[in-house]
Amino acid sequence: xxxxxxxxxxxxxxxxxxxxxxxxxxxxxxxxxxxxxxxxxxxxxxxxxxxxxxxxxxxxxxxxxxxxxxxxxxxxxxxxxxxxxxxxxxxxxxxxxxxxxxxxxxxxxxxxxxxxxxxxxxxxxxxxxxxxxxxxxxxxxxxxxxxxxxxxxxxxxxxxxxxxxxxxxxxxxxxxxxxxxxxxxxxxxxxxxxxxxxxxxxxxxxxxxxxxxxxxxxxxxxxxxxxxxxxxxxxxxxxxxxxxxxxxxxxxxxxxxxxxxxxxxxxxxxxxxxxxxxxxxxxxxxxxxxxxxxxxxxxxxxxxxxxxxxxxxxxxxxxxxxxxx
Amino acid sequence: xxxxxxxxxxxxxxxxxxxxxxxxxxxxxxxxxxxxxxxxxxxxxxxxxxxxxxxxxxxxxxxxxxxxxxxxxxxxxxxxxxxxxxxxxxxxxxxxxxxxxxxxxxxxxxxxxxxxxxxxxxxxxxxxxxxxxxxxxxxxxxxxxxxxxxxxxxxxxxxxxxxxxxxxxxxxxxxxxxxxxxxxxxxxxxxxxxxxxxxxxxxxxxxxxxxxxxxxxxxxxxxxxxxxxxxxxxxxxxxxxxxxxxxxxxxxxxxxxxxxxxxxxxxxxxxxxxxxxxxxxxxxxxxxxxxxxxxxx
Numbered sequence: 229x230x231x232x233x234x235x236x237x238x239x240x241x242x243x244x245x246x247x248x249x250x251x252x253x254x255x256x257x258x259x260x261x262x263x264x265x266x267x268x269x270x271x272x273x274x275x276x277x278x279x280x281x282x283x284x285x286x287x288x289x290x291x292x293x294x295x296x297x298x299x300x301x302x303x304x305x306x307x308x309x310x311x312x313x314x315x316x317x318x319x320x321x322x323x324x325x326x327x328x329x330x331x332x333x334x335x336x337x338x339x340x341x342x343x344x345x346x347x348x349x350x351x352x353x354x355x356x357x358x359x360x361x362x363x364x365x366x367x368x369x370x371x372x373x374x375x376x377x378x379x380x381x382x383x384x385x386x387x388x389x390x391x392x393x394x395x396x397x398x399x400x401x402x403x404x405x406x407x408x409x410x411x412x413x414x415x416x417x418x419x420x421x422x423x424x425x426x427x428x429x430x431x432x433x434x435x436x437x438x439x440x441x442x443x444x445x446x447x448x449x450x451x452x453x454x455x456x457x458x459x460x461x462x463x464x465x466x467x468x469x470x471x472x473x474x475x476x477x478x479x480x481x482x483x484x485x486x487x488x489x490x491x492x493x494x495x496x497x498x499x500x501x502x503x504x505x506x507x508x509x510x511x512x513x514x515x516x517x518x519x520x521x522x523x524x525x526x527x528x529x530x531x532x533x534x535x536x537x538x539x540x541x542x543x544x545x546x547x548x549x550x551x552x553x
Numbered sequence: 554x555x556x557x558x559x560x561x562x563x564x565x566x567x568x569x570x571x572x573x574x575x576x577x578x579x580x581x582x583x584x585x586x587x588x589x590x591x592x593x594x595x596x597x598x599x600x601x602x603x604x605x606x607x608x609x610x611x612x613x614x615x616x617x618x619x620x621x622x623x624x625x626x627x628x629x630x631x632x633x634x635x636x637x638x639x640x641x642x643x644x645x646x647x648x649x650x651x652x653x654x655x656x657x658x659x660x661x662x663x664x665x666x667x668x669x670x671x672x673x674x675x676x677x678x679x680x681x682x683x684x685x686x687x688x689x690x691x692x693x694x695x696x697x698x699x700x701x702x703x704x705x706x707x708x709x710x711x712x713x714x715x716x717x718x719x720x721x722x723x724x725x726x727x728x729x730x731x732x733x734x735x736x737x738x739x740x741x742x743x744x745x746x747x748x749x750x751x752x753x754x755x756x757x758x759x760x761x762x763x764x765x766x767x768x769x770x771x772x773x774x775x776x777x778x779x780x781x782x783x784x785x786x787x788x789x790x791x792x793x794x795x796x797x798x799x800x801x802x803x804x805x806x807x808x809x810x811x812x813x814x815x816x817x818x819x820x821x822x823x824x825x826x827x828x829x830x831x832x833x834x835x836x837x838x839x840x841x842x843x844x845x846x847x848x849x850x
Contacts, residue, residue, distance in 0.1 A: 266647060266650070268654070321834060321838060322834070322837070322838075324838075325837055325838075325841075327645075327646070327647045327650070328583075328588060328589040328646065328647070328650055329589075329837050329841065331589060331591075331650060332589060332778070332781050332785075332833065332837070333833070333834050333837055335778060336778050336830035336833055336834055337830070337834070339778060339826065339827070339830055340827045340830055340831075343823065343824055343826065343827050346823075347821070347823045347824065463654060463655075463658055466651065466654065467655075470651070508665065508666055508669075511662040511665040511666045511670075512662070512666065514658055514661070514662035514665075515658075515659055515662040515663065515666065517655075517658065518655045518656070518658040518659035518662065519655075519659065521651070521652070521654075521655035521658075522636075522637050522652060522655055522656075522659075525641060525648055525651060525652050525655075526637075526640050526641065529648075
C-alpha cells in the first residue's frame with residue numbers, strides 16, 4: 229500500500245514539474261512557434277520571475293531585498309510584470325536582429341542576469357539563496373496534501389495560459405504574427421508593423437516564462453543561483469517544443485509532459501545502475517536528450533502534434549450578421 | 554605601470570589569444586556554412602581533454618601534446634558535420650543552430666561521461682616561476698607560449714588563405730557562395746577544410762584555456778560568448794578580423810577591472826564576463842558588420 233501511495237506522490241511531483249515546463253513551452257511557443265523569435269535565454273526570464281515572486285512573497289528579512297510578505301498570487305503577477313518589462317527592454321534592443329544574432333544576444337543577456345543574481349547579494353542573498361518561500365494556500369494544507377493543492381494550482385495556471393495562447397493564436401493578431409514569421413517582407417508590404425508585433429510577442433512570452441519561474445520558486449520553497457544554470461532548462465524546453473510540435477499549443481503541452489516523463493522515468497532506471505555508473509547517470513540522460521533533439525530535427529520536424537492553422541471562415545464572415553473586419 | 558603590464562596587460566593578451574583562436578573558427582563557419590556554431594566552445598573542451606588524455610600516458614609537456622587534442626576535435630567536428638549538420642543544410646539555418654545547441658550538449662555529456670565533471674590540472678599542477686624580463690616584467694611562461702603560438706598560427710593562416718588554392722577558394726565561398734559554386738569550386742572540400750581548421754584551432758585554444766586554470770566540462774561553453782563577440786567584432790567571415798577581435802575583447806575584459814579612476818576597479822572583476830556580452834550586444838545593434846566589413850546574414 230505504501231508503495232502505491234509513494235508512486236502516486238512521485239507522479240504528483242512529476243506532474244508539478246511537468247506543468248511548470250508546460251508553461252515554459254507555451255511561452256516559447258508564442259515566441260518561436262508563432263513569432264519565429266529564437267530566444268535562447270529562457271532561463272534568464274525564468275530566473276527573474278523566480279526571484280521576483282520569492283522576494284515579494286517571503287516575510288521581511290535582512291538577508292535580501294524586502295521580504296514584502298505578499299500573497300503568492302501577487303508574487304506571480306509581479307513575476308509576470310518584471311519578466312515582461314525585462315523582456316520589453318531586451319526586445320527594444322534585440323528584436324530587430326536576425327535569428328542567429330538574436331540567439332547570441334539572448335544568451336548574453338541571460339548570462340548577464342545570472343551574474344547580477346550571483347553578485348548582488350543585497351538583492352538576492354547571493355549564492356546562499358532565498359529560503360522560506362511560501363506555497364499558495366500553505367496555511368490550509370501541509371505535507372503531501374500541500375503537493376496536491378500545488379499540483380492543482382500549477383495546472384490551473386497552465387490552463388489559463390493555454391486558453392490565452394490559443395486565443396492569441398486564432399486571433400487576427402496571431403494571424404499577422406504567423407504571416408510575419410513565414411514571410412516578413414510580404415507582411416510588411418501588407419502594412420503590418422513587423423517590429424511592433426515582434427516586441428509584443430517577445431514581451432508576452434517572457435511574462436509567461438516569469439510566471440513559470442515564480443511557480444518553481446514556490447514549489448521548491450528555496451531559491452539559489454543554481455536554479456539559473458543556463459543550459460539545462462533552456463535546452464530541455466527547446467527539445468520539448470520541437471518534439472511536441474512548434475506552433476501548436478497542445479503540442480507544446482504534450483511535448484513538455486512527454487519529454488519530462490521520459491527524463492523522470494530514466495531516473496528510476498539509472499538509479500539502479502551500479503554505483504560507479506549511477507553518478508554519471510545524469511550525463512547519460514543529457515546525452516540521450518541531445519541525440520533525441522537531433523532525431524527530431526532530422527526526421528520528425530513537425531512534432532507529435534503538428535501546427536494546424538485555423539480554418540479560414542470566409543463564408544461565415546461574408547454571410548454572417550456581424551461582419552467583422 | 555609595471556603592475557599594469559604584469560597583472561593586466563599580459564593576462565589580457567593571453568586570454569585574448571584564446572578568444573582569437575576560437576573566434577577564427579566561429580567566423581569561418583559563420584562565413585562559409587552560414588550559421589552560428591554554438592558547439593564551438595565544447596569543441597574546445599574536447600580538444601583540451603584530448604591533450605589531457607594523452608598527457609596521462611606520455612611524459613611530455615602538455616603543449617607538445619596538442620596534436621592529440623587537435624585530432625580528437627577534428628574527428629568530432631567532421632563526424633558531427635556529416636551526421637547532424639549536413640542533413641539540415643537545405644533548411645533555414647536556424648535548424649542547424651538548434652542542432653548545434655544539441656551537439657554542444659552531446660559533447661559536454663561525453664566529456665563528463667569519460668573524464669568525470671571535476672576540475673583537472675595538466676602535468677604536476679605546481680606553480681611554475683614566471684619569466685622575468687629586464688628585472689621588472691614578470692610573465693607566466695604559459696602566457697608567453699599562448700601569445701607566441703597565436704602569432705605564429707595567425708601568420709600561417711594568413712599564408713594559407715592568401716597563397717594556397719584551398720585557402721583562396723575558402724575565401725571565395727565565404728564572399729559569394731553562388732558565384733563560387735558556378736565557378737566550379739568544390740564546396741564540400743571547402744566545408745571540410747573549414748571544419749578541420751576551425752576544430753584544430755579550437756583545440757589549441759582549449760588547451761591554453763585549460764592550462765591557464767584547469768580543465769573542466771564547462772571550460773569551452775563559458776568562453777563561447779566572448780568568442781562570438783570577437784567574431785562579430787572582427788566581421789563575420791574575416792578570419793584575421795576575428796583574431797583582432799579576440800585580442801580586443803580579451804583586453805576589454807581584463808582592463809575593465811583596472812583601477813583607471815581612483816583606487817577601485819573600474820568594473821568589479823565579478824562582472825568581467827559581462828563586458829564582452831555588452832560589447833557584443835552593442836555591436837549587434839550599432840555595427841553588425843564588425844570593424845572589418847564582414848558579411849551580414
